[in-house]
Amino acid sequence: MKKYSNASCLLALLIAGIGSLSLHSCIKDNGNYEFAENNLVSIQWDQSISLFVGDSLNYAPRRTFLNQADSIHFSHAWYINGKLHSEEPNLKFLAKEFGGFGAKYYMTDKRTGVVYTNNDSPPLNVSIQSPFSLGWAVLYADKNGNSEIAHVVYDAKKKKYMDYTGLYQQANGHPMGTNPFKIYPYSMRGTRAVFAVQHAGQGALDLNGLDYTRKLVASKAFTREVPDNLQPVDFANFNAADLFVNADGSVYGRFFNGAAAFTIPWMSTPMTVEKGMKVKEIWDAWYKTSNIAIMYDYQNKRLLQADGTRFYQNGGIEIKAMPAPAIPYPGDYTPLDNFGDWEYVWGNVFIESYMNITGGMVLRSPLDRKYYFQNFDFTTLGPKLTPRRRIPLLGQEHMDDKTQFLAIKNRNYLFFSGNNGKNLYFFDVETGAQTRLYQSFSSSITTLALDDDTFTIAVGLEDGQVILYDINTAILNAGQSKELHRLQDLGRVAHIMYKGYKI
Template sequence: MKRKFIQLLIAGLAFGSLQSCIKDKGDYEYNYGNEVTIRYATYSYTVFLADTLTVTPLRTFANPQGDTTDYDHAWYINGEQYSDAPVLKYAGKAIGSTSVYYYMIDRKSGIWFPAASSFTINTSSPFAAGWGILYEKDNESELAHVRINGTSFVDYKDLYKTYNNGESMGSAPVKIRDYAVSSGRGMYVLQRGGPGPLELDANGFSKKLVAKDAFTAGAPAGFEPVDMAFFGTADLLVNKDGTLYSRTFPSGALPFATPWFSTPVQYTRGLKISDIWDSWSRNATFSIMHDELNNRLLTMSFNIGTNPSGGIPIRDIPAPVTPYPEEYSPLNNLGNWDYVWGGTFNDASGLMDGAMLLRSPADSKLYWQTFQIQVTGNNDARVTPKTRVLFQGNNLVTDKSILKTVKTRGYLFFTAGADNKQLYYYDNISGQPVVKYTEFSSPITAIEPAEDGMTMAIGLEDGTFLIYDISNEVIISGVPKELHRYGGLGKVVDIIVKGGKTS
């Protein structure tokens, strides 16, 4: 028995010795690779559409002599490899957010080293705010944009072709409007040529709808819209014959999914709309339009709270509690006075100050008629008439004149002269004589004030877009101040404030 125990002990010692030898040999063959720790300066990056974002990882090598050239690199986005470079160059091609995963692969060992965490890239639109420009070049309609970047400006052109695979937008451009849709912005382009009017994603310029194909029972005969307005509960199109078309939105309606009614809007005594006023619909929740057939003003309410199923209640403007002054044209019946223009100041919730240019049947001169109007919760209008006086710029306004109100400051800017090269302003508060702000070598084709009332965008027939300072300091000095100039656009046709309050 003792002999057997000794034999087992010797065998156990021999096996332990052999195991020790095998372990030592294995230590010399193990390879953990050139380990690297990967971090980032931040884990959330932002890039503009069409711009390029550069991301350089922060790397700590276990081997102080380590270098990125010792590794292969793999950047993954949406489950697919996006790049094999040590530094990521990401081109923002679509608005939205995406997660990025990065790996370094040691070439000697084949070991993959992941970053400590993924990071997010948020691609946003550089076109959400600033100035939108409709222009015509080489007999084609196109879009441009000027982005405000602090005290400087960034210019973009040929945006429709860029974001629609080189496709031509059309021809004979007329007008553009930027408007709110759920989770974004839309843009309506009026043009007579090509496919006709279009609706676009205003932040990315991709085509969403061809207007003639977006009616409940086909486009109306002679469909050629000349004016438009966009509200929270409904949108309106004015055809060249004054016919009014609409589409209505219940709460939660999807963008670019609601057709226009093929039958026109009907109202008491008929309609022939000549003008929809450019109100700040997001502030006022109502607007005004001129009915040429009956020479009257009508209100349109688009308060979602009172119209939850969509639609726009249209109303005549009732007589004021205090009778109209003797030298005044009633708003619900302008009589034999010719309507020339209308606009608003101080647009607020349910309240704004209105102004009109009317031509007298007696002396053919222009008169400035003002009033205050309020639309109540049940969509009824209450008007307070003010005055009707001879317009100080009577001898300057022509059929070519463009008129725009600086809503927060009480100024009316307008173009003048036989060739429309002059820019004047009228102070509605003081009523003082009009003042010439500046003059250009090319006819003025578009003007649009910024919503803060401090700058004015101007478009010229020669394809130049300009931004001018119209602050109190500059107005008082009497010396015009140019802030930005962007040329080579062919012919500027229209200018809008992007992401703004105008309907």
């Protein structure tokens, strides 16, 4: 701890930037916080503190008095970035926006004018983080039918989940629109962002992922003319490009060339592939992990793939048909380049690493009209395709038009809803041995989402509830669900996705 002989020396230090620019004559170093004869107090503080936007800070440094009775004789001063902030014993601050600052604290003995601080330590570093950088992004229709955004995040310091609602209106000062459809968190050049899809009002929007302010309106962000009947229904983000699927099956891209986030327009010409394509969906991979885009082309009844790491100067990323398998397709397997009479229902990635995935899909037989699960391994190194097997999907008698599916990544479980969306089941895709009920609801499931840790899922309901569940293996084996958190009264939940580090 250092002390200064009078307030004028403190002022000189502050003017000098709280440094040691030829001011050593003002400083007496007592070393190691031991009390000298007239060293009445020692001061210590933490190196750093983290807050969320909206938090209130009330921070007390550690003050140790030679005689506790002397504490009434001291005045206080907090300086933020070299400017006087307050003259209170504790640092009080309302975090209104994300960022950060350095704070320094001084005590003055009013009887002698001697100033004390802890100049052996750097300023207290206060980091203000957005509560929306991680957690669950929720798109919903509020009780007036307007599209809105909520956010659920776990606060490790408070040891509880924090709920935020009505975020678009709060951030932008006007309604978002209506008919909410899907929400897609993504990252572009290190910038957190969200692609929010609604089918009325402003339409699809790019939002800042840290505060949900509007950055781009999709219908105004094309290189030339806007496509006819613009209505995005799916979105994917890769290192080299973003893609969205339009309702007519066309795929549009915007390609990264070093430009800043929110400055890159969508290409007005849809992407092409040999034999043409009409895409139903792009599988929800951890795009930053695998960098592989798998999509279903319903025009030619086949799977397509793209390497999201490779950028072609004359046309962005390249979409291709799946290669022939490394070994012949088994006789009881639906070829990925021609599904024939088999009906594609749903597909997604279950296991992924850099340039490698294990994909799985639900198919319906043209003969017995039953549902089957089929999977495969694929790597863009080569590329190489290895078919695995096709097995009956147990529990399919519960499936209906409202059924939602969720791949539990790296753990070989398929969750799906049934019985008019009011029951949630899980199927072991590795053994194919059983399907079990996880939880029942009084309202229909509208969406399912998975956390980065693969042990937490979010369930969105028709009645406006978002419920988080623990799905670790022990809980699944025990046959009992475990609720972690519940957000209610949103209106109608349209879609949920987790904002993590793997997108």
